[in-house]
Amino acid sequence: MGYNFACDNLFNRNFIMVLASIITIGDELLTGQTIDTNSAWMAEELNKIGVWVKRRVAVGDVWDDIWNALDEESKIADIILITGGLGPTADDITKPLLCKYFGGNLIVNEQVLRHVKYLFEKVFRRPGPILERNLKQAEVPDVCTVLMNERGTAPGMWFEKEKKVFVSLPGVPHEMKGLMKKEVLTRLQRRFKMPFILHQTLLTYGMGESFLAEKIKDWEEQLPGHIKLAYLPHYGNVRLRLTGISDDKNKLEKELEEQSKKLKPLIRDWLVIDDDMTIQQVVAKILKERKQSVGTAESCTGGYIAHLLTIDPGASSNFKGTVVAYDNKVKEDILNVSAQTINSAGAVSEETVKEMLKGALEKLKSDYAVATSGIMGPDGGTEDKPVGTVWIAVGNNRKIEAQRFNFRFDRVRNIEQTAHTALNMLRKFIENHDSSA
Amino acid sequence: MGYNFACDNLFNRNFIMVLASIITIGDELLTGQTIDTNSAWMAEELNKIGVWVKRRVAVGDVWDDIWNALDEESKIADIILITGGLGPTADDITKPLLCKYFGGNLIVNEQVLRHVKYLFEKVFRRPGPILERNLKQAEVPDVCTVLMNERGTAPGMWFEKEKKVFVSLPGVPHEMKGLMKKEVLTRLQRRFKMPFILHQTLLTYGMGESFLAEKIKDWEEQLPGHIKLAYLPHYGNVRLRLTGISDDKNKLEKELEEQSKKLKPLIRDWLVIDDDMTIQQVVAKILKERKQSVGTAESCTGGYIAHLLTIDPGASSNFKGTVVAYDNKVKEDILNVSAQTINSAGAVSEETVKEMLKGALEKLKSDYAVATSGIMGPDGGTEDKPVGTVWIAVGNNRKIEAQRFNFRFDRVRNIEQTAHTALNMLRKFIENHDSSA
Numbered sequence: 001m002g003y004n005f006a007c008d009n010l011f012n013r014n015f016i017m018v019l020a021s022i023i024t025i026g027d028e029l030l031t032g033q034t035i036d037t038n039s040a041w042m043a044e045e046l047n048k049i050g051v052w053v054k055r056r057v058a059v060g061d062v063w064d065d066i067w068n069a070l071d072e073e074s075k076i077a078d079i080i081l082i083t084g085g086l087g088p089t090a091d092d093i094t095k096p097l098l099c100k101y102f103g104g105n106l107i108v109n110e111q112v113l114r115h116v117k118y119l120f121e122k123v124f125r126r127p128g129p130i131l132e133r134n135l136k137q138a139e140v141p142d143v144c145t146v147l148m149n150e151r152g153t154a155p156g157m158w159f160e161k162e163k164k165v166f167v168s169l170p171g172v173p174h175e176m177k178g179l180m181k182k183e184v185l186t187r188l189q190r191r192f193k194m195p196f197i198l199h200q201t202l203l204t205y206g207m208g209e210s211f212l213a214e215k216i217k218d219w220e221e222q223l224p225g226h227i228k229l230a231y232l233p234h235y236g237n238v239r240l241r242l243t244g245i246s247d248d249k250n251k252l253e254k255e256l257e258e259q260s261k262k263l264k265p266l267i268r269d270w271l272v273i274d275d276d277m278t279i280q281q282v283v284a285k286i287l288k289e290r291k292q293s294v295g296t297a298e299s300c301t302g303g304y305i306a307h308l309l310t311i312d313p314g315a316s317s318n319f320k321g322t323v324v325a326y327d328n329k330v331k332e333d334i335l336n337v338s339a340q341t342i343n344s345a346g347a348v349s350e351e352t353v354k355e356m357l358k359g360a361l362e363k364l365k366s367d368y369a370v371a372t373s374g375i376m377g378p379d380g381g382t383e384d385k386p387v388g389t390v391w392i393a394v395g396n397n398r399k400i401e402a403q404r405f406n407f408r409f410d411r412v413r414n415i416e417q418t419a420h421t422a423l424n425m426l427r428k429f430i431e432n433h434d435s436s437a
Numbered sequence: 438m439g440y441n442f443a444c445d446n447l448f449n450r451n452f453i454m455v456l457a458s459i460i461t462i463g464d465e466l467l468t469g470q471t472i473d474t475n476s477a478w479m480a481e482e483l484n485k486i487g488v489w490v491k492r493r494v495a496v497g498d499v500w501d502d503i504w505n506a507l508d509e510e511s512k513i514a515d516i517i518l519i520t521g522g523l524g525p526t527a528d529d530i531t532k533p534l535l536c537k538y539f540g541g542n543l544i545v546n547e548q549v550l551r552h553v554k555y556l557f558e559k560v561f562r563r564p565g566p567i568l569e570r571n572l573k574q575a576e577v578p579d580v581c582t583v584l585m586n587e588r589g590t591a592p593g594m595w596f597e598k599e600k601k602v603f604v605s606l607p608g609v610p611h612e613m614k615g616l617m618k619k620e621v622l623t624r625l626q627r628r629f630k631m632p633f634i635l636h637q638t639l640l641t642y643g644m645g646e647s648f649l650a651e652k653i654k655d656w657e658e659q660l661p662g663h664i665k666l667a668y669l670p671h672y673g674n675v676r677l678r679l680t681g682i683s684d685d686k687n688k689l690e691k692e693l694e695e696q697s698k699k700l701k702p703l704i705r706d707w708l709v710i711d712d713d714m715t716i717q718q719v720v721a722k723i724l725k726e727r728k729q730s731v732g733t734a735e736s737c738t739g740g741y742i743a744h745l746l747t748i749d750p751g752a753s754s755n756f757k758g759t760v761v762a763y764d765n766k767v768k769e770d771i772l773n774v775s776a777q778t779i780n781s782a783g784a785v786s787e788e789t790v791k792e793m794l795k796g797a798l799e800k801l802k803s804d805y806a807v808a809t810s811g812i813m814g815p816d817g818g819t820e821d822k823p824v825g826t827v828w829i830a831v832g833n834n835r836k837i838e839a840q841r842f843n844f845r846f847d848r849v850r851n852i853e854q855t856a857h858t859a860l861n862m863l864r865k866f867i868e869n870h871d872s873s874a
Contacts, residue, residue, distance in 0.1 A: 044469025
């Protein structure tokens, strides 16, 4: 993992880099109760407008720690984004602290107050009067620009101090995202002159990170200093991401295109698509192009493949449905797997998974199907079929292919790995057996 | 969100707190390509052995940034845990840097070398000779204690400097976790004298964070300084977590027990369970106690409820299976929903979701079932049924209850919220209609 050129390389090329630091506030981030998904999302959005995130810091609900973080991060970054510490049961630390840090006083903002009242009366429809602690959300430092939070009660706050921009946002992801998209990103673009940061991603499957690196070593070494390569391995896929930075967008686009053109023949055998897509998005794209559909018969993956195939919009045009046959009786009753097959070959076997696939094709009436059966752990393994043993079948009414895998992870990872492997098998099957032709 | 007492309160009570800081290294953490799940897991494990995480910092693959982070974090923490920057395609920055920082030389560790060779020859079974870049993983600074990584090629490294402990771990979550559990946590416990940090969690449903806070205000104010309360809202549930710190484990356990006993009557109407469980774990527990089972008929949730019910071990004893009926034909063919119902009332309606539920009970032969149908967005909404409209039914062969919801989130959040709401409805249904009696 990681870029093969240090990020600092980018700074030696006369670009005036706009740097950001993200400070997240909240004890729950330091006790492991909450996984910080905000920072990654914010970093990605900042990247798109040409801002480079230099550091991320998480601190607890502690006055001195927050204060020090503001001091330190403003030394290294132009933009300091702060999330969390603003909820109705929060410590009442962050807002007073920001007020003092920027030298202001807390005042009631009438627009925010109206909005809080509206939310409680019309949207949340809570019984009884609005609580004092909710009304207090309308108090803001008089030295900030208030950013209206349409999705919640805590407003965003924009401060400036010694040419640095500080933006405080609520920690609720849904609210933070709304504010970033509607207010923060456009204001930052107006406030700073940014270079262009562009990415070009190629999704590969079937070759490990280090072997890929070996194959493309010479190509990688000839990359110009303002274009970097990252290896992003994920469940058997490796995404190769080229990142370029320039003041000339058109030129950079062309350069990335050229580099990617040189790279493709070197990784032809493992290239899935030259786009930043997940494997389920690739499958959906192929099916849509062919006006075909898929259904799944899942045992060990417990509906996770169906979930992957339905998280993106528009799934209904190419996904028929799923039978999660966790109980063997369900395999028999709905998928028509014969009791004899299960008894003789076992639920985790080539025979069973193939019969499950046939049942799915018949019952779901899809053009293709995927079937899984395996032992995800931690219990249930035997000497013949240890934990991690999985049978996957893919196919259509003319042909079925099945393969055994031996994963060696924990339960959750085994489920995820099985689902991604199954979707990759399906993709290859469709591409190799063009049954629509 | 956040504790209602500042973390600093804990420090004024004569406990010698052992403080940790977590440094994560890798550009992919600063560009949003990777969500940092490691830090939360590490923090939770450290908490369990009495270590308090004071800060978390993420830096890129940049020499100065890593060096400065080591300097800064060792000023505020006793233990500095470092993840990432060690993979075979990494920048070759982190290991040389650690070597220089602690004043050593890189040498080949024979045990690690044997392990790397073993993995490539026997486990990964890659064709061809082992690459130089993989063999280099066996090089370690001669001033560290090597921690063997059974799950991968990059070893952990334990350094000490000026009474501070620094541990460098690979960034792959599966490998990091193995090393933490097998090596790091027990070594830290031998190395430092820790106080006890204990948590007691109560799961509530149906009341917002600020109203709960209002209800339990007086109780919260009487909490002793070494016990703190956190509100952790999550999809309509709010977890109330008491955290206590003490040198006397038994006394602390008793204190937490007493506080929790005083709290329970105040939140009786919303209390789900006095344990740190997810809603799907609560459902599984109730079903196991009653030796009963559930099945699901899912349209808009696309298998996500089935996924939640199967991510924990032992699911097969109380989960029968699922029909994901994304296509209306599947609703008709497998779940026996009448075409007329779908035509007249619509796929997203009380009538359809109730028929889906009946079909699930019949086909999956489960004691209880859950059914969902809704419009998850971003498209597909109408004036009558805007995006976020969801019908959920729960029931058994004797009784069915259905309810309409109007969520107002994005697609992914709507799916998650529907699934959690459905599981909560099921829990209440089972508790209110004890059909096993």
